[in-house]
Amino acid sequence: MAVISRLSDRTIEADVRTTPEPDHGADLRSLGIWVASRVSVFIAAFYASWVLASPVGVFIGTGEQTGPQLSFVDIWNRWDVEWYQSISAGGYGAAGHENNFAFLPGLPAVLHLLGDQGINPTLAGLLISLVAGAVAAIALGRLTADVGGRAEWGVLAWVLAPVAVFLTVPYTEALFCAFAFWAWVLARRGQWVLAALLVSGAAWVRVNALFLALALVVAFLTSPRRDWRQSPALLLPWVATVAWMGYYRSITGSWLTWFDAESAGWDRHLSSPVDAFLATYRNGWTNGVAASFAVQYRIEILAMACLVAVAIVLLVKRWWGEATYVLLTCVSLGTSTLYYSVPRSTVVLFPIWMLLGLWMSRRRVVAWSYVAIAAPLMLVAVIGFVQGQWIA
Amino acid sequence: MAVDTEQPNGPTTTGLVDRIRAWPDLPSAVVWFATRISVYIAAWFATWAFATGPDVLQGDGVASGPPTSFADMWNRWDADRFKAINEFGYGAPGDETNYAFFPGFPLLVRLVHLTGLSLTISGLIVAFLAGLMAAIALGRLTELAGGRRELGVLAWALAPVAVYLAAPYSEALFCAFAFWCWYAAKRGWWVFAGSMAMLAAFVRINGAFLGVALIVLFLTSKNRDWRQSPALVLPFVGVAAVFGIYRVLSGSWTIWFWAQGQGWSRHLSNPIHSWQTEWDWAWNYGVAAPWAVQYRFEILYVVLLIAFALVLLIKRWWGEATFVLLTVASLATSTVFQSVPRSSIVLFPIWILLGVWMTRSAVFRILLISVFAPVMLVSVATYINAYWVS
Numbered sequence A: 001m002a003v004i005s006r007l008s009d010r011t012i013e014a015d016v017r018t019t020p021e022p023d024h025g026a027d028l029r030s031l032g033i034w035v036a037s038r039v040s041v042f043i044a045a046f047y048a049s050w051v052l053a054s055p056v057g058v059f060i061g062t063g064e065q066t067g068p069q070l071s072f073v074d075i076w077n078r079w080d081v082e083w084y085q086s087i088s089a090g091g092y093g094a095a096g097h098e099n100n101f102a103f104l105p106g107l108p109a110v111l112h113l114l115g116d117q118g119i120n121p122t123l124a125g126l127l128i129s130l131v132a133g134a135v136a137a138i139a140l141g142r143l144t145a146d147v148g149g150r151a152e153w154g155v156l157a158w159v160l161a162p163v164a165v166f167l168t169v170p171y172t173e174a175l176f177c178a179f180a181f182w183a184w185v186l187a188r189r190g191q192w193v194l195a196a197l198l199v200s201g202a203a204w205v206r207v208n209a210l211f212l213a214l215a216l217v218v219a220f221l222t223s224p225r226r227d228w229r230q231s232p233a234l235l236l237p238w239v240a241t242v243a244w245m246g247y248y249r250s251i252t253g254s255w256l257t258w259f260d261a262e263s264a265g266w267d268r269h270l271s272s273p274v275d276a277f278l279a280t281y282r283n284g285w286t287n288g289v290a291a292s293f294a295v296q297y298r299i300e301i302l303a304m305a306c307l308v309a310v311a312i313v314l315l316v317k318r319w320w321g322e323a324t325y326v327l328l329t330c331v332s333l334g335t336s337t338l339y340y341s342v343p344r345s346t347v348v349l350f351p352i353w354m355l356l357g358l359w360m361s362r363r364r365v366v367a368w369s370y371v372a373i374a375a376p377l378m379l380v381a382v383i384g385f386v387q388g389q390w391i392a
Numbered sequence B: 001m002a003v004d005t006e007q008p009n010g011p012t013t014t015g016l017v018d019r020i021r022a023w024p025d026l027p028s029a030v031v032w033f034a035t036r037i038s039v040y041i042a043a044w045f046a047t048w049a050f051a052t053g054p055d056v057l058q059g060d061g062v063a064s065g066p067p068t069s070f071a072d073m074w075n076r077w078d079a080d081r082f083k084a085i086n087e088f089g090y091g092a093p094g095d096e097t098n099y100a101f102f103p104g105f106p107l108l109v110r111l112v113h114l115t116g117l118s119l120t121i122s123g124l125i126v127a128f129l130a131g132l133m134a135a136i137a138l139g140r141l142t143e144l145a146g147g148r149r150e151l152g153v154l155a156w157a158l159a160p161v162a163v164y165l166a167a168p169y170s171e172a173l174f175c176a177f178a179f180w181c182w183y184a185a186k187r188g189w190w191v192f193a194g195s196m197a198m199l200a201a202f203v204r205i206n207g208a209f210l211g212v213a214l215i216v217l218f219l220t221s222k223n224r225d226w227r228q229s230p231a232l233v234l235p236f237v238g239v240a241a242v243f244g245i246y247r248v249l250s251g252s253w254t255i256w257f258w259a260q261g262q263g264w265s266r267h268l269s270n271p272i273h274s275w276q277t278e279w280d281w282a283w284n285y286g287v288a289a290p291w292a293v294q295y296r297f298e299i300l301y302v303v304l305l306i307a308f309a310l311v312l313l314i315k316r317w318w319g320e321a322t323f324v325l326l327t328v329a330s331l332a333t334s335t336v337f338q339s340v341p342r343s344s345i346v347l348f349p350i351w352i353l354l355g356v357w358m359t360r361s362a363v364f365r366i367l368l369i370s371v372f373a374p375v376m377l378v379s380v381a382t383y384i385n386a387y388w389v390s
Helices: A024-051 A081-090 A106-116 A121-146 A151-159 A173-188 A192-203 A209-222 A228-252 A257-266 A273-286 A291-316 A320-334 A342-346 A350-362 A364-386 B016-022 B026-049 B078-088 B096-100 B104-113 B119-144 B149-157 B171-186 B190-203 B206-220 B226-250 B255-264 B271-284 B289-314 B318-332 B340-344 B348-360 B362-383
Strands: none
Touching: A024 A121, A024 A151, A024 A364, A024 B289, A024 B362, A081 A106, A081 A121, A106 A121, A106 A173, A121 A151, A121 A173, A121 A350, A151 A350, A151 A364, A173 A192, A173 A209, A173 A350, A192 A209, A192 A228, A209 A228, A209 A320, A228 A257, A273 A291, A273 A320, A291 A320, A291 A342, A291 A350, A291 B026, A320 A342, A320 A350, A350 A364, A364 B026, A364 B362, B026 B119, B026 B149, B026 B362, B078 B096, B078 B104, B078 B119, B096 B226, B096 B255, B104 B119, B104 B171, B104 B190, B119 B149, B119 B171, B119 B348, B149 B348, B149 B362, B171 B190, B171 B206, B171 B348, B190 B206, B190 B226, B206 B226, B206 B318, B226 B255, B271 B289, B271 B318, B289 B318, B289 B340, B289 B348, B318 B340, B318 B348, B348 B362
């Protein structure tokens, strides 16, 4: 308790020891930020579900006292959630969700396990995100401290990310972060085998793990803790990817099932970066797209610009592994038909949050500005999501 | 947050930046500015995100923005009524109950409006600047009570209904006068305090409660100075002046009471009866959820305010306790509890107290922020979409 009570107290001095022993006080502070942000997000969602339960003009309802139509758990059952549930309940290629191959088996497998315990699938997804996010928060705190920032600022930057709603929802982001962030903590310590194992775990959750796998190779090659005896482990993430592709093949007979599902279900094809940008621009400004969606396309473009900027900063700082991870994500999102969920992709890109955490630790004005700008965007996105609006 | 302590004898500073950095009220101002950024961003993003339903992908063929401009989206509920006072005057046909709104805020808005800015923008500017003044006074009051300036301001600016500090409503202006009144009184500047309370009484009827509280503070204060005591009458002169103006305009001394009863069915009522009525609205009458939740908040706030009043009494903050108690009493003896949360925003003793507690305990600080911020920002997002926020 004494440790928690010092949370966010700026006079805390870093625990300086000669050995790089983990600072458990910092871990607790990271965890504290995660828990506090959960309180905020759940309160926002719950309160919004009441206030927006019926249209503005309706004062007296049906005569019976009614709450919101959806329960606190069901408000989170939006967009992709039903896809994950279709896999955990009906398997891949389930009727009505034939393209669910686009969603990798990691999260649905855990959902399935929890579903066997009789837990409501949406609630199960929320719990997975809650726990996985806590695990990821500690890792992110350590990464931030590792580059000279204060652990809790990195975590704060991440949980206030404008699209941090995706860390709460029953999606794959939080679970992926838990694997990816810890993989990087271990990689920075030179524990390459363990790092590669965790990236392999991530590879079953989101396809972005391949970018992380390449980044891991770059980090290995540029690391002073390079240890060639451990190097074969760097192939593990690729083996894991081939494994789920093989699993898909055993169901559909095709190695390319994932690609087919992406293009059939989401119209994602390879496209030139210029065309991708122009297509997004038109949806944002000139195609007469409704305001709620248009603003999301504009945010996609803004997010892409920020990502490129971050990548450049990382290159300048010679954080080669981190830069690789961000750059590959940029390239893959920027060469798809349309920018799609670029903001959402940023929550798994730990280099952004390490960097922001570092800057926020150094300059109070950066900390204030970021919190003041990001918090309202994040909370409005939460309200939007639980009301069924599209959030990029 | 850059500077916490006053350094009157510090090194001589010449540059503007140095002077700003050495300004002891800077932390209070920074909190005010930062929360303004948050509130405006939340409002702006929410108008876009909720401009069309979730199922409408293609609009009307032209890229369309939100249905209301950034200024107009603030023009909801009472903001509209205040605007109408400037446009059509008091007692305009169809709007006779607008006597319920005291003239201080509309007058100042009209003054800014002379520059050519729209009435809504003028109202937002008045609220912005008045809030800054109020924040500085609140910061100082928090410090006098042993807390960090910026934390008292933060509690206030993140208050669940702090949307009314941003909207073109009279709350921020009232706070500016009321908070400075109290700061002056605490320092023993009773004439200044009385004048501020008089101005506050021009803005909201709560100025009368402040006047009574000021007398109690005077009587219990070590800085009591009887030569200045006649100034304590000023707040009541302010209320009388408003009623006099109303008398000239409408021919009736009691038009304000009539407007309250007519427009909001606010009559004097037995508090137990008010409680039961409120309870029925919140849980039993089949009121739609967005409204029912607001009534539940009203009840919660009455309980919380009474609890705070008890704390103030225990701490022997007699003047502060008087202000809170009179406010609670007036709201709880109305037909239904209405706008109790909104009224709490002007009750500086609460924010001082929360600021002190936030200074003492980091756990309390983080907890309060993580509970207040989302409720406040959701209220902003729904207010600008025309939902009722009490």
